[in-house]
Amino acid sequence: MSSNKDTVSSLMPAGPKLRGNYQISGNSAVLETPSVLATRHATDLMIDIAGKEPQIEKGKNNEFYIPLAEEEFLKTVPALSEKGFILTSLFCVQDLEGKPGFTLFYIFRMNSSTDVFAFMRHVRKETTSIATVFPSACWYEREIRDGFGIEFTDAFDKRRLFLHEAYPEGFHPLLKSFKNRKIQTVESPEEAYPFKQLEGDGVYQIPVGPVHAGIIEPGHFRFSVIGEPIFNLEIRLFYKHRGIEKLAEGKSPSACIPIAEAISGDETVSNAVAFCTAVEKIAGIEIPERANYLRAILLELERIYSHMGDLSGMITDIGFPRMTTPFLILRENIFRQNEFLTGSRFMRGTIDIGGVKKEISGESLSKLDLYLKIFVPQFESAITAVYTSSSLIDRFSTTGVLKKKLIAPLNLTGPIARAAGATYDVRLDHPYCIYKDMPPERAIKMAGDVLSRFEVKAAEVLNSASLIKKLIASILEGAIISETTEFSISNIPDGYALSMVEAARGQNLHWVYVRSGLIDRYKVRTASFCNWQAIEHAVLGNIVPDFPLINKSFNLSYAGTDL
Amino acid sequence: MVNPLTYVFRPKVTEKFEFSDSELESLGSKLRTKVNRVFGHSLAIRELDSGSDNSTEIEVSNLGAPHYDVERFGISFVASPRHADVLLVTGAVTLNMAEAVLKTYEAMPFPKFVVAVGDDACDGGIYKGSYAVLGGVDKILPVNIKIPGNPPSPKEILRGIFALVKNKENEN
Numbered sequence: 001m002s003s004n005k006d007t008v009s010s011l012m013p014a015g016p017k018l019r020g021n022y023q024i025s026g027n028s029a030v031l032e033t034p035s036v037l038a039t040r041h042a043t044d045l046m047i048d049i050a051g052k053e054p055q056i057e058k059g060k061n062n063e064f065y066i067p068l069a070e071e072e073f074l075k076t077v078p079a080l081s082e083k084g085f086i087l088t089s090l091f092c093v094q095d096l097e098g099k100p101g102f103t104l105f106y107i108f109r110m111n112s113s114t115d116v117f118a119f120m121r122h123v124r125k126e127t128t129s130i131a132t133v134f135p136s137a138c139w140y141e142r143e144i145r146d147g148f149g150i151e152f153t154d155a156f157d158k159r160r161l162f163l164h165e166a167y168p169e170g171f172h173p174l175l176k177s178f179k180n181r182k183i184q185t186v187e188s189p190e191e192a193y194p195f196k197q198l199e200g201d202g203v204y205q206i207p208v209g210p211v212h213a214g215i216i217e218p219g220h221f222r223f224s225v226i227g228e229p230i231f232n233l234e235i236r237l238f239y240k241h242r243g244i245e246k247l248a249e250g251k252s253p254s255a256c257i258p259i260a261e262a263i264s265g266d267e268t269v270s271n272a273v274a275f276c277t278a279v280e281k282i283a284g285i286e287i288p289e290r291a292n293y294l295r296a297i298l299l300e301l302e303r304i305y306s307h308m309g310d311l312s313g314m315i316t317d318i319g320f321p322r323m324t325t326p327f328l329i330l331r332e333n334i335f336r337q338n339e340f341l342t343g344s345r346f347m348r349g350t351i352d353i354g355g356v357k358k359e360i361s362g363e364s365l366s367k368l369d370l371y372l373k374i375f376v377p378q379f380e381s382a383i384t385a386v387y388t389s390s391s392l393i394d395r396f397s398t399t400g401v402l403k404k405k406l407i408a409p410l411n412l413t414g415p416i417a418r419a420a421g422a423t424y425d426v427r428l429d430h431p432y433c434i435y436k437d438m439p440p441e442r443a444i445k446m447a448g449d450v451l452s453r454f455e456v457k458a459a460e461v462l463n464s465a466s467l468i469k470k471l472i473a474s475i476l477e478g479a480i481i482s483e484t485t486e487f488s489i490s491n492i493p494d495g496y497a498l499s500m501v502e503a504a505r506g507q508n509l510h511w512v513y514v515r516s517g518l519i520d521r522y523k524v525r526t527a528s529f530c531n532w533q534a535i536e537h538a539v540l541g542n543i544v545p546d547f548p549l550i551n552k553s554f555n556l557s558y559a560g561t562d563l
Numbered sequence: 564m565v566n567p568l569t570y571v572f573r574p575k576v577t578e579k580f581e582f583s584d585s586e587l588e589s590l591g592s593k594l595r596t597k598v599n600r601v602f603g604h605s606l607a608i609r610e611l612d613s614g615s616d617n618s619t620e621i622e623v624s625n626l627g628a629p630h631y632d633v634e635r636f637g638i639s640f641v642a643s644p645r646h647a648d649v650l651l652v653t654g655a656v657t658l659n660m661a662e663a664v665l666k667t668y669e670a671m672p673f674p675k676f677v678v679a680v681g682d683d684a685c686d687g688g689i690y691k692g693s694y695a696v697l698g699g700v701d702k703i704l705p706v707n708i709k710i711p712g713n714p715p716s717p718k719e720i721l722r723g724i725f726a727l728v729k730n731k732e733n734e735n
Contacts, residue, residue: 164659210663213642215610215624239659240614243695265618328628559617
């Protein structure tokens with residue numbers, strides 16, 4: 001690009017600085033979309049740091065890939081932090097586009113912007129950590145160390161993450177040199193996992209898990225307690241590590257859909273839509289209008305049944321079964337609607353690249369509409385009953401408060417962030433599917449306690465129900481899968497793309513890299529991965545018996561984190 | 564002295580629930596009879612997730628929800644393996660969970676039974692060949708019954724449990 005900082009400033013002394021492709025002629029009061037603004041912020045930032053225009057590779061749908069030299073990168077990171085950029089994901093790719101070595105992708109976004117920036121940093125076996133600037137990078141860096149064997153020399157936490165004691169030292173499954181196969185495990189590991197040790201008068205530890213007392217996924221919680229209040233909590237997960245990212249390697253994109261669906265049980269549709277959207281972006285497939293509507297209906301049904309489980313779970317955890325049953329009854333009814341519409345209670349095998357696999361008839365949709373007419377008043381009456389119980393409100397309110405200031409640094413998303421005053425919702429801020437034309441209502445509460453999370457989830461169930469009704473009312477007849485003429489689904493061109501969806505738990509991010517028609521790298525980061533770290537903060541000062549309630553109000557996916 | 568007849572004729576305290584599935588009811592009453600006979604009136608199940616995607620757990624926990632409410636058939640889900648007759652395992656066994664799965668099984672008193680629920684628990688499912696899983700539950704535990712499905716519905720899980728009880732009755 002030809003323009004440099006001075007010339008642009010001199011051209012437009014009074015107006016805002018505009019750069020590169022985004023120069024708008026005429027007066028400076030022209031309305032700017034957030035996208036243009038954010039791109040300018042990033043461009044300005046780069047110019048301030050490096051003194052030259054960055055090499056921005058414009059991606060599709062507001063993704064920008066910016067390769068940085070090491071020196072530029074080290075200057076950029078603190079500046080990004082100052083400007084309020086949020087670290088959304090961090091992952092590694094080996095031999096990107098035939099270039100030997102490792103490329104680290106640092107994905108950033110800004111609030112009130114639809115743009116996503118991926119800063120690409122080329123590294124060898126060793127590099128430096130950014131966890132002192134962005135503490136949430138810690139888990140990502142440990143993940144990359146396990147997967148690729150890259151050492152972050154100055155990292156403050158160098159423990160293994162998803163490879164537990166059973167895995168031998170020096171084993172890095174995501175390296176291209178490792179072909180997926182059974183490995184020799186370590187029989188009786190010499191050293192136990194080094195948990196953080198807190199010492200002091202009256203401090204003791206309570207270890208819980210991985211096998212819990214209820215019907216729940218495995219994970220380990222290490223409480224440090226003084227009397228009853230929790231003084232520190234360290235969560236250790238990844239017991240369910242199934243090697244999903246490696247499993248996807250070398251498969252055709254179509255064969256990968258069941259893998260995406262199996263990331264987390266009650267995020268089946270969200271993850272399948274996210275995966276397919278990324279592949280569609282690479283291939284430039286426009287999906288038919290009707291398929292977009294159907295996808296949105298299924299996505300919202302998934303949100304409803306997922307939230308219903310949380311609502312009943314929260315009440316169960318304070319021992320109040322009478323209030324729980326209406327939610328369980330309604331939830332089972334939604335499962336049956338799912339089965340009626342798609343043949344699967346979890347709506348598996350429905351989403352496909354280019355649209356949806358199964359046609360859902362107008363008759364079935366009007367039956368769903370009829371059911372929602374019964375569902376809404378029943379749900380509202382169950383909620384009213386809950387709010388009239390003073391003992392329940394007493395347990396819920398001021399319990400497990402999540403502070404608003406944690407939201408941006410930890411990239412907390414979904415209902416848990418919206419219950420603490422955040423507005424972010426992928427459906428509205430990075431619209432996909434049909435959400436640009438049919439935006440859902442935002443449900444926001446400020447207190448950040450269990451009660452707020454309950455209220456946000458309850459409101460979202462009703463919002464989703466009314467959105468589904470609107471979608472059914474305006475759905476058009478037509479094809480449900482795109483008929484591509486230039487290439488077939490089995491012949492996706494090379495390239496990479498990123499997609500984001502708002503699953504019931506928040507922002508899920510999928511990055512897909514296709515090479516020679518096969519998946520070369522599939523990186524998934526679910527909302528749970530980030531949100532788990534919020535629990536460690538939200539429980540502090542609460543008593544141990546409230547932990548199950550707080551945990552349930554977050555309802556994070558273990559499977560979706562462990563992959 | 565309370566007249567015992569009042570127990571029969573007085574109205575029930577629970578809310579009326581407008582749902583009935585004749586197939587489920589008949590399966591349930593047959594199960595109730597067999598549980599009474601073979602397991603001395605109660606069958607205690609410990610659910611264990613060895614690496615599932617969580618959909619199977621959701622279906623297992625649905626067994627306790629009002630539509631199924633399996634406690635009335637003499638089946639209860641218990642918190643500790645020490646209280647359990649049956650270990651109901653979901654998911655392929657991951658390397659990270661293998662030790663915990665073994666320890667949970669060892670903590671159960673004899674006689675003990677293992678039920679594998681879902682395709683992944685039966686033979687590794689879509690995770691077959693992954694470095695991170697050992698495979699189905701039968702790779703490390705003796706499995707009595709396998710219930711396939713992705714995930715199996717609550718009714719299918721109940722049918723599997725019925726098959727286990729029936730097999731035990733035939734052996735005796």
